[in-house]
Amino acid sequence: MTITAPTKSPKLHLSPLSRRSLAEDATSRLRRAIVAGELPAGSPLPEDGLAAQLGVSRVPIREALIELEQEGLIEFDHRGRSRVRDFSEEDFEPLFAMRSTLELMAARLVVQQITKEDIKELELMIREQECANDLTELSLLDVAFHARIIQAARNRPLTACWRTIRSQIEVWLAKSHREQAQRHLSSINLTVPGHQRLLADLCSGSEQKAEAAMKMEMATWREWLPE
Amino acid sequence: MTITAPTKSPKLHLSPLSRRSLAEDATSRLRRAIVAGELPAGSPLPEDGLAAQLGVSRVPIREALIELEQEGLIEFDHRGRSRVRDFSEEDFEPLFAMRSTLELMAARLVVQQITKEDIKELELMIREQECANDLTELSLLDVAFHARIIQAARNRPLTACWRTIRSQIEVWLAKSHREQAQRHLSSINLTVPGHQRLLADLCSGSEQKAEAAMKMEMATWREWLPE
DNA sequence: TTTATGTGTACTGTATACAGTGTTCAATGT
DNA sequence: ACATTGAACACTGTATACAGTACACATAAA
Numbered sequence: 001m002t003i004t005a006p007t008k009s010p011k012l013h014l015s016p017l018s019r020r021s022l023a024e025d026a027t028s029r030l031r032r033a034i035v036a037g038e039l040p041a042g043s044p045l046p047e048d049g050l051a052a053q054l055g056v057s058r059v060p061i062r063e064a065l066i067e068l069e070q071e072g073l074i075e076f077d078h079r080g081r082s083r084v085r086d087f088s089e090e091d092f093e094p095l096f097a098m099r100s101t102l103e104l105m106a107a108r109l110v111v112q113q114i115t116k117e118d119i120k121e122l123e124l125m126i127r128e129q130e131c132a133n134d135l136t137e138l139s140l141l142d143v144a145f146h147a148r149i150i151q152a153a154r155n156r157p158l159t160a161c162w163r164t165i166r167s168q169i170e171v172w173l174a175k176s177h178r179e180q181a182q183r184h185l186s187s188i189n190l191t192v193p194g195h196q197r198l199l200a201d202l203c204s205g206s207e208q209k210a211e212a213a214m215k216m217e218m219a220t221w222r223e224w225l226p227e
Numbered sequence: 228m229t230i231t232a233p234t235k236s237p238k239l240h241l242s243p244l245s246r247r248s249l250a251e252d253a254t255s256r257l258r259r260a261i262v263a264g265e266l267p268a269g270s271p272l273p274e275d276g277l278a279a280q281l282g283v284s285r286v287p288i289r290e291a292l293i294e295l296e297q298e299g300l301i302e303f304d305h306r307g308r309s310r311v312r313d314f315s316e317e318d319f320e321p322l323f324a325m326r327s328t329l330e331l332m333a334a335r336l337v338v339q340q341i342t343k344e345d346i347k348e349l350e351l352m353i354r355e356q357e358c359a360n361d362l363t364e365l366s367l368l369d370v371a372f373h374a375r376i377i378q379a380a381r382n383r384p385l386t387a388c389w390r391t392i393r394s395q396i397e398v399w400l401a402k403s404h405r406e407q408a409q410r411h412l413s414s415i416n417l418t419v420p421g422h423q424r425l426l427a428d429l430c431s432g433s434e435q436k437a438e439a440a441m442k443m444e445m446a447t448w449r450e451w452l453p454e
Numbered sequence: 455t456t457t458a459t460g461t462g463t464a465c466t467g468t469a470t471a472c473a474g475t476g477t478t479c480a481a482t483g484t
Numbered sequence: 485a486c487a488t489t490g491a492a493c494a495c496t497g498t499a500t501a502c503a504g505t506a507c508a509c510a511t512a513a514a
Contacts, residue, residue, distance in 0.1 A: 021307075021467065046495065057469045058496090066290065070297055072387065079476065080248075080496050091383070098384035101332045105324070156318070157325035157395070160299065161388040168384070248497065273465065284499045285466090306506060307466050 022056045026064035029054065034073050034084055035170045036136075037178055041086035045074060071167040087171065095168055100218045102162055103146060107214035109153035110202050118152040119203060126195050135188060139173040142191055149202070176224060187224060194220060249283050253291035256281065261300050261311055262397045264405055268313035272301060298394040314398065322395055327445045329389055330373060334441035336380035337429050345379040346430060353422050362411055366400040369418055376429070403451060411451060421447060 030050070033039045045065065047058045054061070065082050068074045074082045110118075125145045132138035143166065150162045176183075194217060201213035257277070260266045272292065274285045281288070292309050295301045301309045337345075352372045359365035370393065377389045404411055421444060428440035 023467085048495075059468055059470095062496090063289075063293065066293055070387075072384070081494095094382040095384050097332070097336075097382060098388065101328060102388075105328045109324075155321040155324060157299070157322050157392050160297075160391040161325065161329075164387040164391060165384050250497085275465075286498055286500095289466090308464095 021060065023060035023063040023067075026050070026054055026056065026060050027067045030064055030068060031071070031073065031167055034068070035167065035174050037174060039084050041084050043084045045082045045084065068167075070164060072164060073167050073171065087168075087175070092172065095165060095172070096218075096222060098165055099169060099221075100215075102150070102158065102165070103214055103218060104211060105158060106150050106153040106155075107202065107210040108207055109155055109158070110149060111205060111207050111210040113154060114152055114202055118148075119199070122148055122152075122195075122199050126192060126199070129192050129195065132188075135177045135185070136174060138188060138191060139177065140170065142195075143170055143173070145195055152202075173224070183224075187220075190220065249287035250290040250294075253277070253281055253283065253287050254294045257291055257295060258298070258300065258394055261295070262394065262401050264401060266311050268311050270311045272309045272311065295394075297391060299391060300394050300398065314395075314402070319399065322392060322399070323445075323449060325392055326396060326448075327442075329377070329385060329392070330441055330445060331438060332385060333377050333380040333382075334429065334437040335434055336382055336385070337376060338432060338434055338437040340381060341379055341429055345375075346426070349375055349379075349422075349426050353419060353426065356419050356422065359415075362404045362415060363401060365415060365418060366404065367397065369422075370397055370400070372422055379429075400451070414447075414451060417447065 030039070030045075039045070047061045047065070051058045051061045065074060065076075069076060069082070073085055075085050076082050122145065125141065125148060129138060129141045129145070132141055147162065147166060150159055153159075198213045198217050201209040204210065257266070257272075266272070274288045274292070278285045278288045292301060292303075296303060296309070300312055302312050303309050349372065352368065352375060356365060356368045356372070359368055374389065374393060377386055380386075425440045425444050428436040431437065
C-alpha cells in the first residue's frame with residue numbers, strides 16, 4: 001500500500017502548522033513555571049542554567065526572556081540579569097485598572113460585530129469551565145474566555161495590549177489561590193453563570209447592556225483579589 | 228595634575244547611564260528609518276544585510292527585530308522572515324480607537340496625581356513645540372508630549388500598552404505628512420494652544436474637565452488622518 | 455502549453471566560543 | 485577596625501559557524 005500524492009492541489013487547505021521554535025517552547029515552559037509558582041518571585045534566571053535545564057543553547061533562552069519581560073513576568077536589572085518579578089500589592093490596582101479599561105473597550109467593539117463562530121466557541125469554552133476540577137484550572141479557563149472576547153473585538157492593537165497584561169493576571173490569580181484558596185471556593189459556582197450572562201449581553205446588540213455586563217464581570221474579579 | 232579619587236563615596240548619585248547595547252542602538256536606528264519612510268512598507272529585512280550595514284553581528288539585529296515586531300512596525304512571515312509592515316487604511320481606525328482609550332484612561336489617572344515636576348516638564352515640552360521647524364519634527368514632539376502624560380499616570384501596565392502603539396502612531400503621522408503635507412499645515416498653529424489647554428485641564432483637578440480636554444485632543448488628531 | 459521533478463540559493467534557527475564587566479571576597483596596608 | 489587593592493567568579497553581550505528548510509528557477513515529462 002503506497003501513499004499516492006494528489007495530482008491536483010488539494011483544496012482542503014490546512015492551517016499551516018506553526019513549526020514552533022525552541023524559543024517559543026522555552027517561553028511557554030518558563031511562563032507556566034512562573035504562573036504555577038514553581039519559579040518563585042525574585043528567582044534569578046541565569047541563561048546558562050535555564051539552557052542546561054531545558055537542553056537547549058542560550059539563544060532560544062534569551063529570546064524567551066525578552067518575551068517574558070514584555071509580558072511583565074520578569075525584570076532585567078541594570079546589567080541584564082533577569083529575575084522573576086515580585087508583585088507587591090501596589091501592583092494590583094494599576095493592573096486591574098488596565099484590564100478593566102481594555103475589556104470595556106472590547107465589550108463595546110464586540111457587541112457591534114460578534115459572529116456565529118465567536119458565539120459557538122465562547123459557548124464551548126463555558127461548557128469546558130463547567131468541567132473544571134480545581135480553582136487553578138478554572139481561573140486559566142476564565143482568562144482564556146476573556147482572551148477570546150478580546151479576539152472577537154478584532155482590533156489588533158487591543159490584542160497586543162492584552163498580551164502585555166494577560167500573563168500577569170494569571171500570576172495574580174494563581175498566587176491568590178495558593179495563598180487563600182478557601183476565599184475563592186465560592187467563585188467556582190459563580191464563574192459559569194457570570195459568563196453565560198456576559199455572553200448573552202454581548203450578543204444583545206445593546207452597547208449599554210454589554211458594557212454593564214462587562215463592568216459587573218470586572219467587579220466580581222476585583223473582589224477576588226488582595227486584602 | 229592628577230585626578231584624585233574621592234576617599235568617601237560621593238553622595239551625588241548620578242543616574243546610572245544606561246550602557247546602551249548594540250541591540251538597543253539597532254532598534255532605534257531601524258525604528259527611525261521606518262518612521263522616516265527610508266525603509267518603505269513591505270521592505271524585506273534580512274538579518275545578514277542589516278547586520279552588515281550596521282556593522283554588527285546578527286545577534287543584536289535579531290533582538291532589534293523582535294522589539295520592532297512588538298511595536299507593530301514589522302511583521303514576521305511563517306518562516307521567520309521580516310518585512311516592514313504595510314499599514315492599510317483599515318488599520319487606522321483600530322489604532323485610533325486604542326489610542327483614545329489609553330489616553331482617556333491616562334487623563335483620568337493624571338488628574339488625580341499630577342506633580343509639580345510633571346507640570347514643569349510638560350510646560351517645557353510645549354515651549355519646545357513652539358520652536359518646531361517643520362511638521363515632522365512637530366508631530367514627534369506631539370507624540371512625546373502625550374507619552375509624557377502617559378508617564379504621569381504612573382500606571383505601569385498602561386505604559387507598557389502605550390509602548391505597543393506609540394511607534395505606529397509616529398508612522399501614521401509621518402506617512403500622512405509625506406503624502407499630503409498641505410492638509411496639515413494649519414495644525415502647526417493649533418498644536419501648542421491645544422496642548423496648553425489640555426495641560427491646564429489636567430491640572431484642574433476635575434476629572435470631567437480632564438476627560439473632555441483629552442477627548443477634544445483626540446478628535447483633533449482624528450481629523451488629521453485618512454479621509 | 456501544462457505538470458512533475460530536481461537542484462541551488464537565500465535565508466533563519468540554533469549552537470558554540472570568546473570577550474568584557476560588575477561583584478564578591480580575601481589579602482594588604484593604614 | 486577600616487579603607488584599598490586585587491584577583492577570581494559568574495554572568496551577559498556579541499561574534500561566528502553550521503545545519504536545515506522553504507522557495508525559485510530550471511529542466512524533464514505528459
